[in-house]
Amino acid sequence: MTDETRAARPPWPGSTDGTGAGGIGAAEIGAGGIGAAEIGARLSDVGYLADRHICTILQLAGQLGKPVLVEGPAGTGKTELAKAMALMLPARLIRLQCYEGLNEAKALYEWNYSKQVLRIMAEGSDGGLGAGEGGGEWRELEAGIFGDDFLLPRPLLNAIRSPEPVVLLIDEVDRLDVEAEALLLEVLSDYQISIPEIGTVRGTQRPVVFLTCNRSRDLSEALRRRCLYLHIDYPPAEREREIVRRRVPGITEHLAGQIAAAVAALRQLGLAEPPSVSATLQWARTLLDLGAQDLDAGLMAESLSELLSSRADIDLARAHLKF
Secondary structure, eight states, X not given: OOHXXXXXXXXXXXXXXXXXXXXXXXXXXXXXXXXXXXXXXXHHHTTOOOOHHHHHHHHHHHHHTOOEEEEOSTTSSXXXXXXXXXXXXXXXXXXXXXXXXXXHHHHTEEEOHHHHHHHHHHHHHTTOSOSSTTSHHHHHXXXXXXXXXXXXXXXXXXXXXXXXXXXXXXETGGGSOHHHHHHHHHHHHHSEEEETTTEEEEOSSOOEEEEEEOOSSOOOHHHHHTSEEEEOOOOOHHHHHHHHHHHSXXXXXXXXXXXXXXXXXXXXXXXSSOOOHHHHHHHHHHHHHTTOSSOOHHHXXXXXXXXXXXXXXXXXXXXXXXX
């Protein structure tokens, strides 16, 4: 893929004619034809409520062809944003879940060693190998076993080589150690992967890339430079009420408002682990299953363990909140 080809290709995926079936095409966003308000409306259609700042960052990412680094507290919708984008475009979602000890064999690629050994054994049994490793037959075999047929692509290589539009989610990137983080740099800047045995594998497309981070450690400046930065915090009570109403079928507006207000109050208490949006939704579903129509002090006290995950936080909440 030449530089001219990369420049001509729209940064965000769509179908081959620049449109996604029922979604936003690559050309529309990459050329700036879709603004932040329209992105917000399309995300809302697939169930994700994004404020204007989020939508503006997504618009810039589409125009610049850059990955988005999404930071914020756990459970605020960082991963869900990538999933919603995949639904909106539409595109295939490829997810790399990061963890300590992740290496290139799990993130980029690895060789199918057992298949290579079988190939070598087959050639040897047929008498096809010359004496010594310097023989021409050996060099031919060596070249053959380091090819696509013996390559096992992992999420990053799959994402850049996919023939279809892709949203690549690199989830909880701060769990990686510094050495593993460095594996991402070439992919995020040039959308290519260098494989010593066969050379540089260049992407056939430029996927939409999201990296999520919970700030368990500081990321390198080199990684941050390659991304647009987006911080997603806990939503205000009004937005969280609307999230609850959309994501919990059957809940009344009154109960959704009470839940959102109670969660907002809890987050002001200095808890060790403030309730996340995902915890709010689970709590709302639990209250609905219990047949609740109104959130009173007794029901709140009985169900706090569904919302908070430590005894100290539950005791603090019971001491401060009154209904």
